Amino acid sequence: MxxxxxxxxxxxxxxxxxxxxxxxxxxxxxxxxxxxxxxxxxxxxxxxxxxxxxxxxxxxxxxxxxxxxxxxxxxxxxxxxxxxxxxxxxxxxxxVPENTPQPACTLHEELKPPAYRAEVKEMIAIGKRKREREARKKVQFNTGLDYMPFQR
Structure with missing residues (x-):
């Protein structure tokens, strides 16, 4: 059941x-x-x-x-x-999903500084990928010109 x-x-x-x-x-x-x-x-x-x-x-x-x-x-x-x-x-x-595995948590892993924990490294990598995707989506107009040629 x-x-x-x-x-x-x-x-x-x-x-x-x-x-x-x-x-x-x-x-x-x-x-x-x-x-x-x-x-x-x-x-x-x-x-x-x-x-x-x-x-x-x-x-x-x-x-x-x-x-x-x-x-x-x-x-x-x-x-x-x-x-x-x-x-x-x-x-x-x-x-309710059946037999959801719980992540193993050890005291040794928790005592590490946040920058050295595996889950924090994974979150940082996800954030970097998002920033890279957003940077690729940006369109840059008039690169190299310090003025807008079509505006007075």
């Missing part, structure tokens, strides 16, 4: 009602044949902009991130369920 991550924005509700909303969402995941790996509560915060959902405008929401595994065939019905749920203001489902 593929892993997914969903960012849920619930209405700013009291804890008991918020718990019921989260329980309904979790039960829907379980009914579709999935299981939950992790639930993160990010708290109640102001939204970056006004969100219009279910004929109401919301400026505050309770943020949750749920990591779960579910068959991909059940994802459409789960998304439809969330779109009908009145307490869910916004939802975003993202597929």
């Amino acid at each position: 593929p892993s997914y991550e969903i960012c849920l924005l619930f209405k700013a509700l009291p804890k008991l009602q918020l718990k019921e909303c989260l329980k309904r969402t979790a039960n829907q995941i379980f009914e579709s044949g999935g299981f939950i790996r992790r639930i993160d509560n990010l708290g109640t915060q102001s939204t970056p902009w006004k969100i219009n959902s279910h004929d109401a405008i919301y400026k505050q929401a309770s943020y949750f991130i749920v990591e779960f595994d579910v068959p991909s065939s059940a994802l459409v019905s789960f998304n439809n369920y969330l779109s009908r749920d009145i307490d869910v203001i916004k939802r975003t489902i993202i597929k």
Whole structure:
């Protein structure tokens, strides 16, 4: 089963009602044949902009991130369920890439001065390539003349 991550924005509700909303969402995941790996509560915060959902405008929401595994065939019905749920203001489902290798970090590498680290050298090389590309794109007019011949 593929892993997914969903960012849920619930209405700013009291804890008991918020718990019921989260329980309904979790039960829907379980009914579709999935299981939950992790639930993160990010708290109640102001939204970056006004969100219009279910004929109401919301400026505050309770943020949750749920990591779960579910068959991909059940994802459409789960998304439809969330779109009908009145307490869910916004939802975003993202597929989590499998087995992403983490770069090896050693203390010896981190103690080096920045100019000697491999990743910094790579960033410097990328910056040089960008500057070279921009320099090639520039068109220089009237090189060798110290005045503009067609302007008075």
